[in-house]
Amino acid sequence: MLELVRxxxxxxxxxxxxxxxxxxSDKLEDVKAATxxxxxxxxxxxxxxxxxxxxxxxxxxxxxxxGAFARxxxxxxxxxxxxxxxxxxxxxxxxxxxxxxxxxxxQLHQLRGRVGRGAGASSCVLLASGRLGDDARxxxxxxxxxxxxxxxxxxxxxxxxxxxxxxxxxxxxxTFRVAHLIRDRDLMERARAEAFAWPGGGSAPDPxxxxxxxxxxxxxxxxxxxx
Numbered sequence: 001m002l003e004l005v006r007x008x009x010x011x012x013x014x015x016x017x018x019x020x021x022x023x024x025s026d027k028l029e030d031v032k033a034a035t036x037x038x039x040x041x042x043x044x045x046x047x048x049x050x051x052x053x054x055x056x057x058x059x060x061x062x063x064x065x066x067g068a069f070a071r072x073x074x075x076x077x078x079x080x081x082x083x084x085x086x087x088x089x090x091x092x093x094x095x096x097x098x099x100x101x102x103x104x105x106x107q108l109h110q111l112r113g114r115v116g117r118g119a120g121a122s123s124c125v126l127l128a129s130g131r132l133g134d135d136a137r138x139x140x141x142x143x144x145x146x147x148x149x150x151x152x153x154x155x156x157x158x159x160x161x162x163x164x165x166x167x168x169x170x171x172x173x174x175t176f177r178v179a180h181l182i183r184d185r186d187l188m189e190r191a192r193a194e195a196f197a198w199p200g201g202g203s204a205p206d207p208x209x210x211x212x213x214x215x216x217x218x219x220x221x222x223x224x225x226x227x
Contacts, residue, residue, distance in 0.1 A: 001125050002044060005094055009048055009075055013093040013120060017041060017078045018111055020102045022054045030129065032098055038078040048075040055082045084110045090118030100126035101136040105156040108143050135159055 005015050021033035038052040051074040053065045062082070069077045070089050077083070077092075084107060095115045100108060108126070116122035126140055142155045179188060 001096060001127065004123065004125070005076070005096065006045070008094040008123075009045070012091075014069065014072065014074075014089060014091050015076045016083065016092055016095040016114055017076060018083070018095065018097045019078070019080060020099050022056055022080055031102070034078050034080050037098070041076055041078055045076060049073070050076040050078060053077055053079040053082060055080060081107060081111065083114055087114050088117055089114070091120075093118070093120045093122040095122075095124045096127065097124065098127045099129055100140060101128045101130070101132055103139075105139045105142060105152060105159065108139065109147075109149065109152045112143065112147070 008015060017037070019032055019034040019037055021028065021031055023035045024033045025031065034052060034054050038050055042050040051065050051069060053062060053069075057065070065074075065077075066087065068074050069092075072091060081103070092115055095112065097103065097108065097111060103111070112124040115124055126143065128136070128140060132140070138155075138159060142152060146152065
């Protein structure tokens with residue numbers, strides 16, 4: 001991986017290196033952090049300018065670092081997910097994401113989108129550590145198999161679930177009584193199409209007309225008189 005980065009830099013290109021943490025954490029001792037690893041990368045690439053970018057920096061400092069990288073004044077940008085969106089440097093052709101198993105699928109797809117924005121061939125290297133769970137492995141394998149944003153979004157929905165549409169949960173499946181949002185998607189789409197096509201659909205009976213026929217609604221749902 002390091003040799004791949006060195007080859008791209010030697011060809012006049014630039015590189016991103018992404019970490020999940022800003023600083024090392026006592027609770028996550030085995031997880032590398034951007035602040036410490038920026039020094040490691042500077043030591044491994046002594047002839048290149050390595051810079052650091054993360055969300056705790058002041059806005060003016062972040063803009064200065066990003067501006068210098070966009071102008072080609074620095075070669076390697078070590079960062080957190082602050083670069084996930086809104087960063088466009090066509091000359092950056094290599095991205096390394098360490099602890100990739102700790103990122104969500106949609107987030108990995110967004111990060112990968114920072115490279116491949118110019119004419120040069122680009123690469124995104126996903127580095128995982130430790131024993132991967134089934135979901136983490138599936139996320140990484142999905143990203144390796146496709147760059148189709150729609151396919152990735154569907155897989156992300158399948159793995160995480162949509163959460164609550166009218167609540168606070170940001171993941172998990174809604175509690176339908178019978179249906180399963182992923183398994184029964186085709187059936188639910190057909191049911192929705194039938195529901196919209198039924199009123200005034202021609203051959204099928206119109207339930208709204210039947211409900212509003214003369215006196216029909218009153219016979220079934222009329223209120224009891226009081227007094």
